[in-house]
Amino acid sequence: RVLLVHNPHSSKSAAALAVNTGHFDDPNHRQGLAHFLEHMLFLGTEKYPDASEYQKFINAHGGNNNAWTATEHTCFFFDIHAQYFNEAVARFSQFFTAPLLSNEFVNKERKNIDAEFKLKLKDDIRRLYDVHKETINPKHPFAKFSVGSSETLADNKETNLREEVCQFFNQHYQAQYMTVVLEGPQSLDVLTTLAKDNFSAVQCNGQAKKPV
Numbered sequence: 001r002v003l004l005v006h007n008p009h010s011s012k013s014a015a016a017l018a019v020n021t022g023h024f025d026d027p028n029h030r031q032g033l034a035h036f037l038e039h040m041l042f043l044g045t046e047k048y049p050d051a052s053e054y055q056k057f058i059n060a061h062g063g064n065n066n067a068w069t070a071t072e073h074t075c076f077f078f079d080i081h082a083q084y085f086n087e088a089v090a091r092f093s094q095f096f097t098a099p100l101l102s103n104e105f106v107n108k109e110r111k112n113i114d115a116e117f118k119l120k121l122k123d124d125i126r127r128l129y130d131v132h133k134e135t136i137n138p139k140h141p142f143a144k145f146s147v148g149s150s151e152t153l154a155d156n157k158e159t160n161l162r163e164e165v166c167q168f169f170n171q172h173y174q175a176q177y178m179t180v181v182l183e184g185p186q187s188l189d190v191l192t193t194l195a196k197d198n199f200s201a202v203q204c205n206g207q208a209k210k211p212v
Contacts, residue, residue, distance in 0.1 A: 013184025032148015045094035
């Protein structure tokens with residue numbers, strides 16, 4: 001699903017992609033996997049293999065970018081000066097069509113996830129959130145540990161994190177679960193071409209979302 005917004009009053013353009021996948025979809029033995037995948041998608045693609053290239057490009061042209069993983073959705077977004085939008089979308093769309101999910105970054109990103117988890121341990125809002133998780137029906141997916149840590153994302157004899165994150169991507173990052181928005185001063189015809197050229201390659205197995 002694509003939403004295009006012509007905004008003639010803006011000097012910037014922006015894009016966002018939301019996928020109907022979040023920590024509710026984490027396997028019980030691999031809690032935090034959706035969040036881990038969100039991090040890994042930034043770290044190189046087939047056309048742009050340099051793990052820092054996207055971030056540098058956005059920053060160099062007056063832009064901002066981020067992403068978040070929630071219960072049932074994950075969202076990626078950026079803005080940038082309008083004249084660089086085509087190049088930025090080309091880089092952004094590769095997250096969803098040809099990510100490397102390179103093994104060389106798995107351990108580093110696992111540590112980053114663990115640091116993010118530990119940073120929030122003394123945060124009152126996070127503590128209340130975790131109390132909520134502890135007191136609801138443990139069979140409900142909300143009870144899962146959403147952030148992940150070095151423990152939940154560890155490799156062992158039975159499981160390999162890199163293999164599992166690739167499987168998770170192939171299962172959940174399907175076109176029928178996604179919505180992309182492109183907004184800027186460009187005409188709707190230009191935005192349409194941009195969307196078709198960059199997102200048509202997103203995989204689509206045609207399967208309906210299974211209830212969690």
